[in-house]
Amino acid sequence: MLGARSIALISITAALRLRNMPSVAEYDWSSIAYYGLGALSFFLPLALVAAELGTDWPRAGGCTHG
Numbered sequence: 001m002l003g004a005r006s007i008a009l010i011s012i013t014a015a016l017r018l019r020n021m022p023s024v025a026e027y028d029w030s031s032i033a034y035y036g037l038g039a040l041s042f043f044l045p046l047a048l049v050a051a052e053l054g055t056d057w058p059r060a061g062g063c064t065h066g
Contacts, residue, residue, distance in 0.1 A: 007050075015042055 002010075015038065024031045 011043065011046060015039060 016035075024035075027034065
């Protein structure tokens with residue numbers, strides 16, 4: 001079972017990969033805005049889904065087989 005820490009690390013790793021860094025270097029400082037927009041559009045829905053699952057099954061922590 002994945003905990004909150006594991007899910008957070010997997011999500012951050014999915015968003016910030018080293019393979020993307022050379023292409024990000026081309027955009028210089030404007031890439032900060034792109035990363036901010038990407039992080040907002042990725043992590044906000046993830047947080048909303050996690051909150052919804054946590055409220056539907058509060059005793060199981062969002063897990064259906066608990």
